[in-house]
Amino acid sequence: MSTNLALAKRPRQKDHPLWFLIPALVVLVVFFFVPTLFNFVYAFTDWSSFKSAINFAGIDNFTSLFTNGTLLNSLKVTLVYAVLVAVFQNAFGLGLALLLERDTRINRAVRVAFFVPVIMSALAVGYIFQALLKPDGALNAILGWVSGAEVSIPWLGDTTWTIVVVAIVHSWKWMGLSMLIYLAGLKTISDDVLEAGRLDGAGRWTMFRSIRFPLLAPAVTFNVATALLGSMNGFDIVQATTEGGPGGTTELLNIFIFRTFGQGLFAQATTMSLVLFLAVTILAFPVIRYLRKREDVL
Amino acid sequence: MKKPFRHVLALAAAGALTLSACSDPGADSGSDGPVDWPAQDADLSGTTLTIWAAQNSNTVPESVIAGFEDLTGAEVEVVTIPDPYEQGVQTKVATGDMPDLAFWQPTASQLTALNARQNLQSLDGAPWLDSYKPELRDITGLLDDTRYATLITTPAVEGVYYNKEVFAANGITETPTDWDSFVALARDLKTDGVTPFHEMAADRWGTQWWVQVQLADAAADGLWDRVNTGEEQFTDPTILGAIETYQGLIDEGLFNEDIKTATFEDQGAALLAGDAAMVVQVNSFFGQLQSLADTDELNQKIGFFPISPSGNTGTFIPDQSNALVAFKTGDADQESAARQLLSYWMGEGYGDFVNAQSTVSLQSGVETPADVPEALLSVSDSLADSVGSMQASAIANPDLYIYLADMIQGTKTPAEVAEATQSQFAELAKAQGAEGF
Known part of the structure; x- marks a missing residue:
């Protein structure tokens, strides 16, 4: 702590002049603040591809969106998807981190292998899984070969379970990142604490439940928050695998926005993206506050 | 040190406001109505025309372009807009980006989606209209009695x-x-x-x-x-x-x-x-x-x-691969060259085009090639008394x-x-x- 205090007292501008911020700030303003501002402005207009004039339309877009059930359905689908992704991605990531915790040569190679999907294009991942999960795709062929009977499960064609399948694909793509963060978290746990636990006779499970998992709290905060809030903005994987089908059961808000935008209803699409922005914001604060509170044990 | 930072923020905010005061960039461009239809072989050396096409229509104009480039000295570039084509084109046009010509579904709904009155050249009085088989001439391409699109193949x-x-x-x-x-x-x-x-x-x-x-x-x-x-x-x-x-x-x-x-x-x-x-x-x-x-x-x-x-x-x-529209780009020479390319396509170039595409001819004066499959001939036969x-x-x-x-x-x-x-x-x-x- 003492070193931190010393740093804070040192005059800051000596090594970090504030104008160093300008390049990053310009990028942030142009590509983030301005679009967000536009998002607020255009949501209250009648901007469309059908005419050139853009007129103020009041809260017209909001009333018509909320009276039409599709938006609420898409919001619901988006929330379910986000929760599923948060659960799966963290379960997979934590499992992998625990499995590959020891720094052996094999573990290092395997960690790299599991990290590869993270840097792959999400659309490519989506199309690969779409091919694998087709009724006559590779997964069913493998299942058929193992079971000896012909299998033709429509993995992407079930109105109840497809959203789970797609959430697993999303989690598969990002689990390498969660794994990396959990690994880093595990590394920061002091050997003294673990040794003390062992001397007190704690078994592997007790060690994990009572010592290691609570001490992973910061990693959990980061992983859950990014998985949950990131997947609320999900689009690419779902678009590539199901396009929102079957029967609209995987139609995330972003897919609905894409469809509306494609119809030329630019203002309505903007309004929806404002709704999404607000939904993510409303969800983000309590979730992050709760997760940060868990870190108080540290 | 706090003050300069505040200035930066103020500047950024001002910039954002200025930007947000802009209106639709797709608004208002070009002149009204075509005035003349240049001869098909008028010299166009130094002119470059751009055609937007979809992944399934980007090879359609090949024979026409080769013929037109030889005849006039113009250069014609085909730019492929990725699928979903209609959405891509609509978005580009709404932000003020337009080609000279584009493949486009010649229907009222899709012409409206492109804001035809504002963005497209009127093709009323085009020289090739009389060569269409009479029953196909006015089947589509019209919005509020103005012709904005021309059919090139059977819908x-x-x-x-x-x-x-x-x-x-x-x-x-x-x-x-x-x-x-x-x-x-x-x-x-x-x-x-x-x-x-x-x-x-x-x-x-x-x-x-x-x-x-x-x-x-x-x-x-x-x-x-x-x-x-x-x-x-x-x-x-x-x-x-x-x-x-x-x-x-x-x-x-x-x-x-x-x-x-x-x-x-x-x-x-x-x-x-x-x-x-x-x-x-x-x-x-x-x-x-x-x-x-x-x-x-x-x-x-x-x-x-x-x-x-x-x-x-x-x-x-009709779909996007069946028809073309010409844009009001605001440059009178480009617009005239685009009309000239259409005149050639539906004029001297049409015979080659139909043969190269093995497709049914829309014009009484141009024979349908012999290698068109029977089912497609039945489709085209049904067109005359079909409904929208x-x-x-x-x-x-x-x-x-x-x-x-x-x-x-x-x-x-x-x-x-x-x-x-x-x-x-x-x-x-x-x-x-x-x-x-």
């Missing part, structure tokens, strides 16, 4: 593609002459153990043809005009009834068992193999068949007949096909399909400023 027709061998094996010698005999034929085939119809609900877009062919009589009677003014709705008995009939045929088991998961590719393969006897589809389906079999095999196996409630009226639906589809005649094109696919998956009832379509249609009509919405 697609919604109708029934059938497997001739399956028909023959089941003793069917005549194709159905109206809807009732069509459905009766399907029931007979089912009794004989043949799957009568094939549908591809996983790819969704083909689902709407079944509803639209049932509306052919109503369309001839002005259905879409009434829908366009809000006088009649998708939820009224005519359209809702067609949706219910479709659902009824599916429930009756007249379709393939894997209807929920079948794709466009599956559909082509199934009809060709005789796993299903009939498919209600459009021309692009025949394109799919052509990728699976050669012309001789197709002539032997595949036939086409249009269907409507009371007879054999086809329902036409929803895409061709309605002012907006709602996602009816998605809602119908939802119905097949079991998440919407026919009434909900009609409701969702109507509310989206009203939303689009309102955005266009249509009266009655």
Whole structure:
């Protein structure tokens, strides 16, 4: 702590002049603040591809969106998807981190292998899984070969379970990142604490439940928050695998926005993206506050 | 040190405000109406024309471009806009980016979507109009009596593609002459153990043809005009009834068992193999068949007949690869050169074009090449007395096909399909400023 205090007292501008911020700030303003501002402005207009004039339309877009059930359905689908992704991605990531915790040569190679999907294009991942999960795709062929009977499960064609399948694909793509963060978290746990636990006779499970998992709290905060809030903005994987089908059961808000935008209803699409922005914001604060509170044990 | 930072923020905020004060960048460009139609061979050295095309139409203009470049010295570039093409083009045009020419669906709804009055050159009085076969001249491309698009190939027709061998094996010698005999034929085939119809609900877009062919009589009677003014709705008995009939045929088991998961590719393969006897589809389906079999095999196996409630009226639906539009780019020379390219395409270049594409000719003076498959000739024959589809005649094109696919998956009832379509249609009509919405 003492070193931190010393740093804070040192005059800051000596090594970090504030104008160093300008390049990053310009990028942030142009590509983030301005679009967000536009998002607020255009949501209250009648901007469309059908005419050139853009007129103020009041809260017209909001009333018509909320009276039409599709938006609420898409919001619901988006929330379910986000929760599923948060659960799966963290379960997979934590499992992998625990499995590959020891720094052996094999573990290092395997960690790299599991990290590869993270840097792959999400659309490519989506199309690969779409091919694998087709009724006559590779997964069913493998299942058929193992079971000896012909299998033709429509993995992407079930109105109840497809959203789970797609959430697993999303989690598969990002689990390498969660794994990396959990690994880093595990590394920061002091050997003294673990040794003390062992001397007190704690078994592997007790060690994990009572010592290691609570001490992973910061990693959990980061992983859950990014998985949950990131997947609320999900689009690419779902678009590539199901396009929102079957029967609209995987139609995330972003897919609905894409469809509306494609119809030329630019203002309505903007309004929806404002709704999404607000939904993510409303969800983000309590979730992050709760997760940060868990870190108080540290 | 706090002050400069505040200045930066203030500057950024000011910048943002200035930007947000801009109006639609797609607004207002170019002059009004074409004044002259340059000769097809006028010299264009140093002029570069750009044509936007989709992934499935970007090779269509090859022969025309080669001929035109030789004749005039102009350079013509084809730029491929990735799929979904229509959305990509609409977005680009809305942000002020436009080519000289583009492939575009010549229907009222799609011309409206491109804000034709503002963005497109009028093609009224074009020199090639009189060379069209008379019945095709005014079939499409018009919005409020102004011509904005010109047809280059035969528009697609919604109708029934059938497997001739399956028909023959089941003793069917005549194709159905109206809807009732069509459905009766399907029931007979089912009794004989043949799957009568094939549908591809996983790819969704083909689902709407079944509803639209049932509306052919109503369309001839002005259905879409009434829908366009809000006088009649998708939820009224005519359209809702067609949706219910479709659902009824599916429930009756007249379709393939894997209807929920079948794709466009599956559909082509199934009809060709005789796993299903009939498919209600459009021309692009025949394109799919052509990728699976050669012309001789197709002539032997595949036939086409249009269907409507009371007879054999086809329902036409031009798509993006059938027509071209010319943009008002604001540069009079470019606009004139674009018109000149169209004159050449539909003039001296048309014979080569039709041969290079092996497609049916739209002009009385140009022969259709001999290697065009029979089914496509039947399609083009049905065009003359066909009626407009929803895409061709309605002012907006709602996602009816998605809602119908939802119905097949079991998440919407026919009434909900009609409701969702109507509310989206009203939303689009309102955005266009249509009266009655």
